Amino acid sequence: MPSQRNENERAALLQGTLDLLILRTLVLGPRHGQGIARSIQQQSEDVFLVDHGSLYLSLQRLETKSYVRGEWGVSENNRRARFYTLTAKGRAQLTKKSDEWRRIAKAISRILAPDEAEA
Numbered sequence: 001m002p003s004q005r006n007e008n009e010r011a012a013l014l015q016g017t018l019d020l021l022i023l024r025t026l027v028l029g030p031r032h033g034q035g036i037a038r039s040i041q042q043q044s045e046d047v048f049l050v051d052h053g054s055l056y057l058s059l060q061r062l063e064t065k066s067y068v069r070g071e072w073g074v075s076e077n078n079r080r081a082r083f084y085t086l087t088a089k090g091r092a093q094l095t096k097k098s099d100e101w102r103r104i105a106k107a108i109s110r111i112l113a114p115d116e117a118e119a
Helices: 004-026 033-043 052-064 088-112
Strands: 068-074 080-086
Touching (some): 004 033, 004 052, 004 068, 004 080, 004 088
């Protein structure tokens, strides 16, 4: 049975991952929630399908931390939508977290790569 600590760490990791993907998407310019979700899905070649509930919780968290700024506007479908823009603080966070993920991915890659001694 997983401990509460492990569940909290897992939730933080998943939240951090979604936050990172959102910040990266906003480097391309302001987007509304549906546009962010669509961009993540397309860029991941349909590996990541972002649940809208999770997306909006993450956007609220990022806005509270001043990593993004939200403003109301009109979408391409003539609907009222909240458009999010990456802030300078968000750009710095993106750089920091991207570096961390690259380091983690590199370490995992080293572990998963076949060792020449195994060949």
